[in-house]
Amino acid sequence: MTGHPSPGLVTRYAAGDPDVDDVTAWSVEIHLDGCAPCRALLAGGVDGAGRALLDRVAVAVDRGIVAGPAPVRPRRAPFGRRVPGRTGTVRAVTPWLLTAVGLLAVACAAQRLGSPQDPLVLLVSPLVPLLPVAAAWSRGNDPAWEIVSSTPRAGLGLLLRRTLAVLLVLMPALALAGRLTGVPPVAWLLPCLAFTAGSLALGGLVGVARAAAALAAVWSAGVIVPALVTGQAPAVLEPGARALWAAAVAVLCAVVLLRADDHRRLTSHD
């Protein structure tokens, strides 16, 4: 190879010879970046003071290694793919998603096996998304909330993305439950969307978790309990009320968008 600097030059560079001018030293340094044999050659040219310093540092490093933590293992995803750091939000929300799906499954099973006249799936469908949506936007449940709260773009956009992710998971489950119990999609979809939008709109004022809890309580006390006691389908879930549900979805979505600033950060009551 013609590219290597002469051994004499490397030795003089190693010794800090002031006669090696800057430009020469730069080309040596650039060469050493990519050439292990020349680095080995350089190691031989370090003077006594340098050697002593390196030995001193080696002892200190050894002490630091013994006292400190082991190397951080590189994180790997399945199939050997490497992932940059994940925030863990998905893992935190998953139990709540499973709970919601479980609630739906119980309602579906009860309606099919026990009492076909009670529209249980229809009754719980507005409540199903509330739990995971609230969990997806809560400070206590979010391992990355410090990052979220300090990210300029984190507001409504992130909340809507998480809500969308929750709905995408729950929609197939609702569709399956509706199919098994003979409920048309439009009947459960509109209340479900209206309650989701409602929890976001109200959440801007009091926090998404509180809003979801309040809506769930109102729906349970005002609709589910009377329906179960009287054994009659509630009026709000009759086909004639669907236009009202659609209007509610539109109005609540507009409110969410107009009040986007309410979601600028995860406040303490979220």
Add this chain to the structure above:
Amino acid sequence: MTQGIEAVDEEELLRRTARGDRRAFDELYRRTSPWLLVRLRRRCDDPDVLADVLQDTYLAVWRGAGGFVGAVAGGSSASWLWSIAVHRLVDAMRRRARTARVPLVEPPGTAAPAEEEALAAHLGLDVENALTALPPELRQVVQTLILDGLSVREAAVLLGMPEGTVKSRARRARIALREALS
């Protein structure tokens, strides 16, 4: 581990270090620390600062070797080590700047003994002449910004001068090089 540790290249040593292999780390230290010391010593000649910087660097390497393994391929292990070390040096200078001034390596004079054999392979003669003709204080800035890959702010800390001075010297160096090469 059928291969002797002496025959392993530095990328593999880093990979083993990431798995907690202490022997691989020691071998890496043996091979790379003289090079790092010499290179750092051209930027700062206070032995205490150098010892601190080297210690910080190798502890960071021990704990973060996985970061190199997980990083995109392409960068050599040596440039990865250097970028850690030079940033630790900037940090050390920043700490020291609050208490006392550290004697920096004085820019040497413009005397330039011929070392054509090393230069011909890497720098064209024009570039070499142009760089050699730069005043020392401009060359120092060029070295910090281009060779060491530091930002203007970091260079200002390392060289102990205001950011505005770094910028204006970089601009003067650019103009001088452009004229010399045109």
